[in-house]
Amino acid sequence: MLKHTREITIGSVKLGGDNPVLVQSMTNTDTRDVQATVAQILRLQQRGCELIRSSVPDEASAAALPDIIRQINIPLIADIHFDYRLAIAAMKNGAAAVRINPGNVGGKEKALEVICAAKDMGKAIRIGVNGGSLEADILKKQGRTAKALVDSAMRQLEYIEATGFTNYKVSLKASSVPLTVEACTLFAEQCDIPQHIGVTEAGTVFSGTVKSAMGIGALLLKGIGSTLRVSLTAAPEEELRVAWAILQAAGLRKRGAEVISCPTCARTDIDIISLAEAVEARLAESDKQITVAVMGCVVNGPGEATEADYGIAGGKGVGLLFKKGQIIKKVAENELINELMAMIEAE
């Protein structure tokens, strides 16, 4: 169960409170290229992206926002570095929120201008604190620790809260998984501000998936996180696939079918690897929120398959078709997948 946080509003979307954990990603197109950016966002929407962030590094990017936002269906968050005026311009041009790191937009005064503009326009803010850009005095006193990340965040929040503005979320990110998990946990113990969670600079599809699943997964299992982004050095479509797999495995949200399958071992008489990959591929586009078990032998098959909605268990040349733990029928091995899919589609 998720830990309680206060609710905030990002455009058409509510986040925190009793809302589900929202999935976001970031465009990697040139924001000034409206057509490419819109096309990518529409693809990401289809894959379950619920909030999209785009870099706004210059005025031309800020100027492109109205044309982009008009053609998409999810709130856009402008990612700002260095120039606080771009944050204000992005909100004026329709961004539902901006992501700023107060430390790199010129400090408290500049950050306060952004906060007040957001308050006036009914926008949201993400305050990003990153292990790589901590204030010198905090870093000197505490090192790159969880407490340093939280203290850095709290220093910003003090003057933000003083303005009466509460429509914001916080992210505490580091490329170290234990540091990220510890910092977000410490922050959640100290306040009820919604958190955007993720592991920064996580890496390639392989190592980024491992680190994100660990870090984001460990936090979600503790009930921490109102929205998440899986950061990968890869196409953003990959980030969404991993994000949804994490939410599904955490038992928090479902999107499409989940395939569970046993590892291979000497007892397996069928080609379980191909079978599981094939079932996963056949179900990839399914919107049925089901669990399907692909089991290699009689040892684990029947027992484990009771937890799944549907299942197949392999044997020598023949397999068994299951439904909620009940054997439906015996099927020839080469007909297993077709029979399984027919059973699922018939419901």
Added chain:
Amino acid sequence: MLKHTREITIGSVKLGGDNPVLVQSMTNTDTRDVQATVAQILRLQQRGCELIRSSVPDEASAAALPDIIRQINIPLIADIHFDYRLAIAAMKNGAAAVRINPGNVGGKEKALEVICAAKDMGKAIRIGVNGGSLEADILKKQGRTAKALVDSAMRQLEYIEATGFTNYKVSLKASSVPLTVEACTLFAEQCDIPQHIGVTEAGTVFSGTVKSAMGIGALLLKGIGSTLRVSLTAAPEEELRVAWAILQAAGLRKRGAEVISCPTCARTDIDIISLAEAVEARLAESDKQITVAVMGCVVNGPGEATEADYGIAGGKGVGLLFKKGQIIKKVAENELINELMAMIEAE
């Protein structure tokens, strides 16, 4: 830091206590095929496998063990289902340990025969409790819950401890990640018996990696787990790659180089995806325990790269070479990887 457990001995290896978390995998060859099984185990050893488990489903498999064990360098654990006599035969034939689920070898009396044989021969036991095969009375009273898994384990441990045998570890596995994490955590709170951790029937390379990284990762971050197996419906080599990535991300053990890289975004002027994949590939065989950062732009590059031993940050046509946060030199983009590798290899 790992939670304290008592230490056990599996052949030449010590596990639990102050020992590092050990990595294991399972062969998927026919155990009777000595040549194929040995070849697979030798490949797995090279990839960091420290304990190997093989199915022993019949007498011919038990008879093959001496020939296998003679040719490998890591302890072999025999995986037993149904027939307790095969457990005893496997230990007689050189297995350093057996994995049994007392529920499926015929209950307490049969399990005790295996325990006493292990005690006499100085072998180890893994007691496996699986969410899919809980006793009917426990399941009826408590459902498939964490407490049910722990109670099922405790029921076995009571009569095992009564024999004075302590050279065993326990695994509590389910295909649900939250259930697995909750059960292992509850067990760790109740005793100091070393745990083998993992998520069962985790799935294909993709979903199995996500679920294993989440479940095993969340436990390791809590200090729980003396040995682990990543179960994938894939070649066991893949299991080891994921296992080591998890241990590395948890900050517990290192094996070779770690690449951190930033996600792509509109600020990136270089092809960061290809660059990061190429650096990861070039470092795959390296035994240097280093962290290498591949950064796409000046925003995160310099700050984040201070945490890495070496790094490159890209720009328009040229990039920067870093070493522990210090800029070493400017390099043309197409020479970045070669210069980086030359710098690493020169040390």
